[in-house]
Amino acid sequence: MEERAFYRETQATKPQTLNCPFCKTQDTYDLRWVVRTKLDRVPGGADERDRARFAKFLSYMVLLDDKAMCKNMRCRKRFDISGVKTTAFL
Numbered sequence: 733m734e735e736r737a738f739y740r741e742t743q744a745t746k747p748q749t750l751n752c753p754f755c756k757t758q759d760t761y762d763l764r765w766v767v768r769t770k771l772d773r774v775p776g777g778a779d780e781r782d783r784a785r786f787a788k789f790l791s792y793m794v795l796l797d798d799k800a801m802c803k804n805m806r807c808r809k810r811f812d813i814s815g816v817k818t819t820a821f822l
């Protein structure tokens with residue numbers, strides 16, 4: 733059984749404070765995440781091994797964005813998002 737049978741996937745945006753490396757302006761950016769929420773019960777067709785894996789499975793989210801565009805009108809450069817954990821358990 734594949735891991736994706738264990739969760740329901742939704743998208744969410746969360747505000748994150750980032751510093752543009754070009755102009756050093758700090759601002760808040762809405763970053764997009766994929767949220768994988770563990771199902772309430774073991775999916776149908778799970779065998780014993782799947783049940784054990786399901787029991788250990790934790791809901792988590794994965795950062796979708798890897799770049800942001802600077803909000804400073806005089807800069808507007810795209811920069812890599814760094815210093816943000818790209819996976820987080822819920």
Ligand SMILES: [Zn+2]
Nearest residue numbers: 752755802807
């Ligand atoms: Zn900038």
